[in-house]
Amino acid sequence: MKRIASADELYALQKQLQKNRDPQKTVITICAGTGCRGLGCMQVKEALEAELKNQNLTEKVEIRATGCPGFCEKGPLVTILPQNIFYQQIKAADVSDIISKTVLKGEIVERLLYQNPDTAQTIVREQEVPFYKKQMRILLNNNELIDPTRLEDYLAIGGYSALATVLCNKTPDDVIREVKTAGLRGRGGGGFPTGVKWEQCRAAHGTEKYLIGNGDEGDPGAFMDRGIMEGNPHSIIEGMLIGAYAIGSQQGYLYVRNEYPLAIKHLSIALENAREAGLLGNNILGSGFSFDIIINRGGGAFVCGESSALFASIEGRSGEPRDKYIHAVEKGLWDKPTALNNVETWANVPLIINRGAEWYRSIGTEGSKGTKIFSLVGKINNTGLVEVPMGMTLREIIYDIGGGIPRERTFKAVQTGGPSGGCIPESMLDLPVDFDALAKAGSMMGSGGMIVMDDRSCMVDVARYFINFLQEESCGKCVPCREGLLRMGEIFADICEGRGREGDIELLLSMSAAIIDGALCALGSTAPNPVLSTIRYFRDEYEAHIKDKKCPAGVCKALIQYRVIPEKCKKCGACKKVCPADAITGELKELHAINPLTCIKCGACFEACKFDAVSIE
């Protein structure tokens, strides 16, 4: 792309690109995010291309590979514009129907539509799908409008207008005031007011300042940042440019985990295109302001999402946190003032500039403004990315958007905030989701992971999982985290394997307090949260494990036994067929029984039995 020399040139170009987009032209958008790729969307895309070529439609119909719109459960997702027909779970075999019927004849292929599980009715328009209906998608909606590898697409939807506005009409102080007024808080989990951070960084001594976009998303089950980095990389870059202008920084870094190759690819392409267009580099839009961004790939360490460990990693040292006796805004990367924000935070910035702080603060609750993207996973019908205004209740998210718990099981808890967060029980489902309410409940917003658990989830096992995860991810620098988490993991192993002792809960509580008090960084000091919250809300489950040597949820193998209920057994042999250990006796038409000595407690019989004749005790 030609270098854009001024704001006026940018506006002209945006107009031109908008004009070039024929609103009547048929566009097939297909989600090409990592989730849908896993479900085979690239084969669908290839099939679409081949079919269009066959039918000589390449000129008339455009295929747009977009980022993730969020509804991963039903991927691969395809939308036909301008009619806005929403197809889901598309396979390559469906392509000919899509082209021949929908594209050419305007007919709707019924079987590809989403069916409302409650009403059994099919739904044509995306926005009418319950999953989307209650969402407020101010960030994610753009994912569907653009091909993330094309700067033109971003410009065509008004991209970089916020940057132009800022460079032409606002002083750095104006920008900071705007962001402060908007009430934007850090989306990485800490929830620190972004504008305040920028203000401190701007006021910090020195002319060399750094800006970092933290894309080292590592919470198990969380992929919000990936959705933005893959689907709309320019929004992050634009946000960082505005931040850089506000703070007075010349150099930014994007720290992206290496396990996100597609995000890295899309960000790299975006940076290159922006640089070529003069939106990065020297004298951006002729304003005299200069800024550039380098991508740093993370090496797979969870702790490198922690700011000081992240700095160390960028500096080429091993990713270990250091005591933050001096704030990063004064002494961060290379000991220079540094503003580190999560990529989602950065992506919010252009919205605030474009639509105003007042508009932004009208969304959300008293203390938490705007929207938040959550990745809804676990025992939930509609797995995917959801973007909701702050303050929506957990119940609305889980039931209205998430579609509730599958297989008619009952909801037990939702884990929010990743390994640093906690588990929230059923009784608190009407909790509004914002920074402060979640913290009060013993969990945290975190970066937006939301793992739903049903009655078949053992809360002791969940806590054990997170402790083991963090123990493996502990850098090993400070004693409480290095040694303490290991020992907590051992206590959990004892509890879950039937060696629990009276006093183990108290020991876990005491260790938790010691780690919270003593650990060097947030990884350690928040690590006990899953333990504390599960003990707080599910103490009876711990006690069952320790005292009765039972796992009520039937998860901890050492504590359970599979048994055939003779009254219910229909002697069909289904269980015997799937048993990998040959532990089930009884030929066809004979009563089955499970030999506890050879049973490996895999649960295959339980899943296979259609008559609920296998019980877990």
Place this chain on the structure above:
Amino acid sequence: MIRLTIDNKEVVTEDGATILEAAARAGIRIPTLCYHEKLQPFGACRICVVEVEQMKGRLTPSCSTPATEGMVVRTSSEQIIKARKTVLELLLIQHPLDCPWCDKGGECQLQNLTYEYGVSRNRFKDKKSDHPVDYLSPLVERNTNRCVLCGMCVRVCDEVVGASEWSMVNRGISTKIATDFDRPLNCEFCGECENICPVGALTNRMFKFKARAWEVENVSTVCSFCSTGCAIKLSLKDGRIVRALGEEEGAANQGSLCIKGRFGYEYVMSGERISRPLVRKNGTLTPATWEEALQAVAEGLKAVKEQAGPGAVAGLCSARLTNEEAYLFQKLLRAVIGTNNVDNSGGYAHRGYSSGLSLPPLEFKDLQSCDRFLVIRSNVSETHPVVGYRVNVAVKQKGAQLIVADPRRIKLARFAQTYLAHKPGTEIALLNGLAHTILTEGLENREFVAARTEGIEELKKSLVQFTPSFVEQATGIAGKDLVEAARRFASGTRAAIIISAGMGFPGDDAALARCAANLALITGNAGKPGAGVLFLGEKSNSHGSVDMGAVPDLLPGPQELAKDPVRQAFAKAWGAAIAAEPGLTCEQIIAGAEQGSIKALYCAGENPLQAYPDTKKTKTAFGKLQFLVVQELFLTPTAQMAHVVLPAASFAEKDGTYTNAEGRVQRLHQALPPCGETKTDAEIFCRVAKALGKDLGSWNPAAVMAEIASLAPRYHAVSYATLTVKGHLLSDAADREAPGAEGAARFSLLPVDVIAPEAPSAEFPFTLLIGSTLFHCGTLSTRSSAICSVYPQARLEINPGDARALDIRDNDTVQVSSATGALTITAKIIARQSPGAVFIPYHFLSPAAQELASAAQLQTRVKIEKRTETSL
């Protein structure tokens, strides 16, 4: 200043101090495991946590949290004690608790804290770690089972020593201290890591199973090797030294040591020590009584003096004699024999500071506040490692900028912003080139030059020829690099120029010192702490030997012999006339011996046949002496030629003082009784004088120092009664804040001649650099087996390209020959050696590098041939 409250006590501390430091200043102890004042805060052990009222909610690590105004701190509470106990409990799960046979037992921080906090029970199951112990590394044993991962070894090795040998490998619970791929140590072997280790993870192998920490008696004294003058403690058990420790209170070293100081003391207890006097009878040295030996010395000296006059007698002393002994030695020669023929260090190695440098010495601690360093003709990390640590700290921790000029890519070059690999022997041209550039670019400190110096115009005139292009031709340093270095140097506010002296270097130190002083002065680097020229003498008392007048033209002070009132004062005090004529220098003494004008020579601790250039010539000259007396620890090549050998006590066997390179007078304390029949040099000098019928006074070091103090104004305030472990910084050094007090500091403006190094001839194409290695100092260290276990023999360091051209591989035997001699030596191919030059350390008896050198020439040219099997 910051005011805060710690444990209800008002504390005032300076800005930037941590809570821990503030508490320490107020006498409040906070326990630590991973903190050391020499290192950057780490915050890993969490033992030092405290409660800060303003930071409620969590405990705060005091080691890394800065004290702020109005802070209210509690260093002990139920919660804090619980947190500390939990940490200890956690550490003790894996710790093997093998305290009964651990060498750190009794001085182990983990042991002490466990005791202090009464951690007698553990809520967790024992899970002892079982890593193999590293027994393969020399001098340091590594048992990671005992490690608490405080990281201090890693950090001291990186932040202070600059070797970065250790690092933390793996992650989380698998973290351990290791080298790359867990190989045995191959480093500087300073032992700083084992010394700083708070537990028994790294231990001193020499100390292994020698003693429990509480059994030893520690004697404070001063290291006997280089002129850093590290304060050390010798641990004694059963009349033997079992280890050496850095004295934390030591002002020169703050507890740090190098390999020599920590592991080099063994020579003291060597079985090769001479324990009885020897007198040559029928051509062989035969054991004799002291009476016989002293009689023989008196007769030998008297005979020469009577036959040929006092001018035919000369004395050479070692720069390792104490101040008192050096003083007595020159007094013996001047007042008893009647000659000024006394010198030390080859007569040339001391000239940088005895006659070249007009600026007062720098204090080592101030180096850490410098923002610029120029290190030239100084592999300071090897010649004076602990001074090198200071440079590391300034550069690595505090961001000072470093310019290194050396033909070899020395260790400091790794950290340098500018590295200038000049041709060997062209340091003067380089310094003048820097001065020229600074003056022509107007980068000099005009205010300082105008107010505090004289002769700027003459200096400018004399520097005219040192244009970048001229310097480029002379030194091989590209003009633009020279200009960049000059700008870098001149842009600092506090710059130190560091130069090492030594018997391996060419004898142009005086001129080098003058040029360095010029450069320091034009940039205003004088009269403030850390700014100026640091000229580092080679040996423990190199500077004291000059101060004590063990040179031909200076009397104790040092004061100029040429000045009548000075001479008269000494003549009066000593009751003997002192010749106005300066004595002969080393070179002249050796030449005199060869020509027959010097007939008797007294070598006190000096070993010219191994340490001086041109061994063959020296040997011939000594062979012609009518009488040679050698006072020594060992039967050195020089002693083997002697007519009488007098056995002397080592540094550990005597009291006395050394004066180090920063002008600090420090006290030696006797740790061991003299070996065999040996006597201190002081006593021997007095007995020799007595045998000659004169009284030198008491040999009691305190009394001798009192005499020195009465005659040498610089030493007026030095008294044994007041000398502490921190020593006494001589007054000119202490007064450096205001050198202008007696008028402006003088520019030394001797016009500088360019000495063009000879072009390599076809016959001798290589330049030979002779010098010190990190592991040795002088020739004494070759008698210490621990040091020799790491560096047993001299090797020829040669650049890979040169080696390839000569078809030399690593460990090949090569023949090196110069115009004066030849030797065979093992080759070591090493990239840091610059092409066209080779390096041989001079410490060893064989191969002895000095056989190739010539005192008359600044450069030694050699040829190198590979020795094939048949030629062997």
